[in-house]
Amino acid sequence: MKIVRMAAVGVAAALVLTACSSGDDGSATGGEETAEAAEITLWLNGADTPDELREYLTTTFEEENPGSTLVIEEQDWADVVTKLTTALPDAANTPDVVEIGNTQSPTFTTIGAFRDLTPLYEELGGDDLLPSFVEVGKAEGKNFALPYYFGSRYMFYRKDLWSAAGMEPPTTLAEFADAVTALRTDGQSGFAIGGQDWRNGISWVFANGGELATESGGEWTSTLSDPKTIEGLEQWQAVYQGASNVPATERDVAYWDFLNDGADGAAPAAATIMAPGWARWSIGDLTTNDEGEEVRDGMADTEKFGIFALPGADGGLAPVFAGGSNIAISATSEHPELSENLLRIIFSPEYQQMLGENGLGPGNSQYVDALGEDEFATTMIETAAASKLTPAAPGWAAVEAAFVYEELFQAIAEGGDVTELAAQYDERITPMLNGR
Numbered sequence: 001m002k003i004v005r006m007a008a009v010g011v012a013a014a015l016v017l018t019a020c021s022s023g024d025d026g027s028a029t030g031g032e033e034t035a036e037a038a039e040i041t042l043w044l045n046g047a048d049t050p051d052e053l054r055e056y057l058t059t060t061f062e063e064e065n066p067g068s069t070l071v072i073e074e075q076d077w078a079d080v081v082t083k084l085t086t087a088l089p090d091a092a093n094t095p096d097v098v099e100i101g102n103t104q105s106p107t108f109t110t111i112g113a114f115r116d117l118t119p120l121y122e123e124l125g126g127d128d129l130l131p132s133f134v135e136v137g138k139a140e141g142k143n144f145a146l147p148y149y150f151g152s153r154y155m156f157y158r159k160d161l162w163s164a165a166g167m168e169p170p171t172t173l174a175e176f177a178d179a180v181t182a183l184r185t186d187g188q189s190g191f192a193i194g195g196q197d198w199r200n201g202i203s204w205v206f207a208n209g210g211e212l213a214t215e216s217g218g219e220w221t222s223t224l225s226d227p228k229t230i231e232g233l234e235q236w237q238a239v240y241q242g243a244s245n246v247p248a249t250e251r252d253v254a255y256w257d258f259l260n261d262g263a264d265g266a267a268p269a270a271a272t273i274m275a276p277g278w279a280r281w282s283i284g285d286l287t288t289n290d291e292g293e294e295v296r297d298g299m300a301d302t303e304k305f306g307i308f309a310l311p312g313a314d315g316g317l318a319p320v321f322a323g324g325s326n327i328a329i330s331a332t333s334e335h336p337e338l339s340e341n342l343l344r345i346i347f348s349p350e351y352q353q354m355l356g357e358n359g360l361g362p363g364n365s366q367y368v369d370a371l372g373e374d375e376f377a378t379t380m381i382e383t384a385a386a387s388k389l390t391p392a393a394p395g396w397a398a399v400e401a402a403f404v405y406e407e408l409f410q411a412i413a414e415g416g417d418v419t420e421l422a423a424q425y426d427e428r429i430t431p432m433l434n435g436r
Helices: 011-017 051-064 077-087 105-109 131-136 159-164 173-182 198-207 227-243 277-282 336-346 349-357 365-371 375-385 396-401 404-413 418-433
Strands: 039-045 069-075 097-101 146-151 153-158 213-216 219-222 272-276 286-288 294-296 305-308 323-329
Touching (some): 051 069, 097 336, 153 277, 153 375, 159 305, 173 227, 198 227, 213 418, 219 418, 227 404, 227 418, 277 294, 349 365, 396 418
Parallel strands (some): 039 069
Antiparallel strands (some): 097 323
16 A cells, blocks of 8 residues: 555646536435435545455445445546546546545545535544544535545664664654764665655654644645744755765655665665555565465564654654545535445444554544554554644645645755745745645
């Protein structure tokens, strides 16, 4: 599963969606409905939802709604927003239920693209649903998209390399910077991160109390020039330049490969990486699974591999960007009652438990214990609790679509003056946040 989300929609696309309407008042009904039998479609993105869970949804839905069928269609994260922009206003072709990345939610919730789920909110979990994900799925006090699953980022490291250098996991952001800078060699990053990798880099902003944008009276303002944000960006610049061998033009690299031993036992390309929790299954020594496939063992050698949460500026945990998805019903769905019944299955204790058992943080916090009790589960839960989301501005997806933050972080990585760049990009980003 891939937790990094690529929102991609412009202002023009958002205007197209303004025409969306539900055919009724666009509101969830509350109370399970006996609906006329029909086929409904669920769009899931990428391979994040395992086959076992898809089969459960299909089978359970069809058992609980006799005569009806559920078709699950997998979409690519890279173009799902563009596809939704075209499909959602078209009642004849819209998916009934859709998975949407958390950073993408505000773009759709603020323009009437999704059915109002407020009457179902309590039934589907209420206050036990992840608050930050609920918030980005709201507009004008109503719920239009609810939390599907969460993921969180933390540090994966070569424990053997750190130990050989006499180092232990750091307790502050400054200690982390010192350690990974010392671990860098010509052939090995102390901390492998690409220059454009803002989704990891903004953790330094959050750790220093900075924000990317703020809202007042319905108007959003980019706040890169805030002194706390500047401090975080300057710290990230120093860490990148001191610890990483990954080019400034790179982003979303398969960093987990850097921790594994190279060909013929060659040294790994990195001592430390930052990645979502699922990266564990791409790290470790090679082994053979039950199907005879060669796979990584999930960091079984605890003397060689380890994890820790990125520490905060003064200790504790640094807030990291929270990955994950929301789930919503198209406002133009011709089968809203059946779609609501599918949501009841998704938010049922059985399915929430299955999410956790498959390494996906359940949208309902009552079921996070399903993630397990090992260090991977506890670190994921702790970092998720301290995590932050990108601004819930209507135009945020337009900012991502234009790769503005990739440009900014590359310029910082290449040694640009952070204060000057912040002022330049504030001027560019603020109108985009407000759909201008």
